[in-house]
Amino acid sequence: MRILAFDSCGKTASVAVYDDGRVAGEVYIDTKQTHSATLLPSADWLLASLGLAVADMDYLAATVGPGSFTGVRIGMSAAKGMAFGAGLKCIGVSSLYAAAYGVRDCEGLVCAVMDARCGQVYNANFKVNNSVIRRICEDRALAIDELIDEVRGEKRIFLVGDGALLCKERFDAAGVDCAVARGGRIGVSAGDVALAAAEAVETAVAPEAFAVNYIRLSQAERERNARLEKTEETK
Numbered sequence: 001m002r003i004l005a006f007d008s009c010g011k012t013a014s015v016a017v018y019d020d021g022r023v024a025g026e027v028y029i030d031t032k033q034t035h036s037a038t039l040l041p042s043a044d045w046l047l048a049s050l051g052l053a054v055a056d057m058d059y060l061a062a063t064v065g066p067g068s069f070t071g072v073r074i075g076m077s078a079a080k081g082m083a084f085g086a087g088l089k090c091i092g093v094s095s096l097y098a099a100a101y102g103v104r105d106c107e108g109l110v111c112a113v114m115d116a117r118c119g120q121v122y123n124a125n126f127k128v129n130n131s132v133i134r135r136i137c138e139d140r141a142l143a144i145d146e147l148i149d150e151v152r153g154e155k156r157i158f159l160v161g162d163g164a165l166l167c168k169e170r171f172d173a174a175g176v177d178c179a180v181a182r183g184g185r186i187g188v189s190a191g192d193v194a195l196a197a198a199e200a201v202e203t204a205v206a207p208e209a210f211a212v213n214y215i216r217l218s219q220a221e222r223e224r225n226a227r228l229e230k231t232e233e234t235k
Contacts, residue, residue, distance in 0.1 A: 005194035009067025012187030061197035108156025113163035
């Protein structure tokens with residue numbers, strides 16, 4: 001089985017090819033260029049380097065959120081477009097689960113966190129034991145202080161995701177012991193997306209049914225709703 005996987009939900013972007021139980025290749029990009037400028041060229045280069053084409057894939061996979069609204073759309077659009085053209089199905093993977101999947105060698109509580117701005121993070125918590133991941137809560141958006149209060153008392157806490165360093169600073173200030181997993185590479189890896197997707201092929205859907213999980217409204221939608229509420233109050 002072969003899977004071409006994308007991630008562009010956060011500050012980094014990556015593309016990977018899963019081939020019969022292993023990640024055959026991955027391109028990981030951490031630059032200031034927009035994901036729309038880097039993702040498809042990276043996929044083309046990776047496939048060519050492996051001597052493969054989209055037609056050789058069995059599935060397309062991508063992170064479906066939460067994360068950057070624009071970033072999520074870019075990765076999912078790439079997967080959907082290729083899937084339509086090749087007549088393949090798509091597998092959606094939570095960006096937070098993919099982040100936790102990448103540190104399944106950590107024993108303890110893994111807090112997957114992505115910067116949601118406005119003092120919040122997108123978060124899901126997982127218990128990891130002997131490389132087995134057990135989800136503790138659904139993907140959500142919450143204040144960092146709420147997360148700190150929730151996990152206070154846990155003995156082994158690992159932070160992963162592009163919000164890990166932000167949370168580490170706040171956890172330290174609150175006297176909650178934790179560690180940032182994976183060293184400096186804190187973004188989601190498409191290789192982990194591909195591996196997670198390989199374990200979830202039963203969830204594959206036609207590209208037209210491939211759906212985003214934004215968790216919360218975009219800033220533009222929140223501002224629009226606030227204006228509407230203010231207008232209603234003045235009537």
